[in-house]
Amino acid sequence: MIGFEMATPIEDAQVQQFPLEIALKPAQKQEFDSSLTVHENTIETLTSLLEKDYPSPAMCDFFNQYCRDSARSRIVIEMFTPAIERILKHNTDFVKYMRMRMLVQEYLLALDSQNADSDVVENFIKRMHGSTTFCPFLLVLSNLISVCLSGIDELFQYRKNVHFQDKTNCTVYEEKTDSQLVCYAKILQRISTFYDWRLHLALVLQSVPFPYLALGHASFMKILKNVVKSFAADTRCEVHRTMLAIRENQKGWLDIFCLGGIFCDDDDDGEMLSLTLSTLISCCCRRKRFLLNINKLISSLLLHASRENQSCIDTLCAMIELNAVENPTHVLEIILTLQSTPSGLEKYANVCEKQRALERIRQNGGPRELALSSRFTDSHLEILLSEGSFGYLECLNLAFTKVTSACAEHLIKLPGLKNLNFWSTRFGDAGLDLLSEHLHRLEVLNLCETSITNKCLTYLANMKTLRKLNLTSTNTSLSAIIALKV
Secondary structure, three states: OOOHHHHHOOOHHHHHHHHHHHHHHHHHHHHHHOOOHHHHHHHHHHHHHHHHHOOHHHHHHHHHHHHOOOOOHHHHHHHHHHHHHHHHOOOOOOOOOOOHHHHHHHHHHHHHOOOOOOOOOHHHHHHOOOOOOOOOOOHHHHHHHHHHHHHHHHHHHHHHHHOOHHHHHHHHHHHHHHHHHHHHHHHHHHHHOHHHHHHHHHHHOOOOOOOHHHHHOOOHHHHHHHHHHHHHOOOHHHHHHHHOOOOOOOOHHHHHHOOOOOOOOOOOOOOHHHHHHHHHOOOOOOHHHHHHHHHHHHHHHHHHHOOOOHHHHOOOOOOOOOOOOOOOOHHHHHHHHHHHHHHHHHHHHHHHHHHHHHHHHHOOOOOEEEEOOOOOOOOHHHHHHHHHOOOOOOEEEEEOOOHHHHHHHHHHOOOOOEEEEOOOOOOHHHHHHHHHOOOOOEEEOOOOOOOHHHHHHHHOOOOOOOEEEEOOOOOHHHHHHOOOOO
């Protein structure tokens, strides 16, 4: 009957489902529950239909039971793999088709139980990605992540509700669930090794979407730490920024894995902290706001800086340079620690030189208003500020110049600025973020025809002294501007 259906040119869901219903009824009867041969013959017969369509809920239940009862059977790999690959490549809604998600979960756990190859699950993930740099199937990644996160959550939800009177049964159950938890963690780790998949995975995991009990599971967290390390080592700003908490009141991966966090290995010896700071400080987080947030790690930073850890030395120097040390008594400790090592002494000397140059710029004198030529660039602005005193400068007109967001690094040397004009420049969100942290006297800001977006409105809201703002011809939306007014 199934062979006849396969050869029939009629494309009708009822034609395809009718043989399935007939074949599944005897297989689901109680008298066949113990007959493995009948189950395998039924599966071999039914899988040919899956070349055209997804498995029905009844088929998913039947296949799930087989995966649980015969996880090491050859049928799992030979018969289920094409159907699972099709689901991962084309499914768009695991919420609607929950049984298919459960089938994928049971299949992956069955693969992990195979004796033939300990890396069989990782090889399956690699095959799903493909040999190219970018995976051609866009849905595979989101489906795999969904399967793993839901599987992890279900394990801990079930653990809360299950109770054993027999200690032996409890131990067996915990060992089984631990191996399943490790399987999901290994899948996430394999996903993180692919360059094109890492960004999406990092964004999904930034909110730490795991049960609290999972964060205390040593085997799970040990593998997950490798996933987070791949985020910290990634040179893309949008990836390594996911190490930070998504909200101020939440804990991020930096808080969890670095010294003093929820999960910090005794054998780590600051490796995770060093790797994370090395990437963040050299890229997008050399900001006063970030440095103030990590003041709680000063004792750890001092310890590792005294051991000539370069990233910790750079972080402490940035704290001194940007005046980002909350407790004044810590300033002397930082200076003494930096001076105790050759590399720290050299870095601190550079900081002192920058501070002396900054003092020269801020000395009383110079014009109160300054308008620059349209040929001025970021480098020209840097040279100009290094050749005189601008302590009196309150109004700076950069309209129609060639400056970009990079000029903000030089403008923050002028804390007395009250009026800034960026009309028709390439100034953007990144530059405004930096200005909002340092220019606390700014009253008038012209951003007409710049490249700022809605993202900048958060920074503008932090500029409490601002009285006049021009956002004409920018990429900001009307609704966002109205929200800013409120």
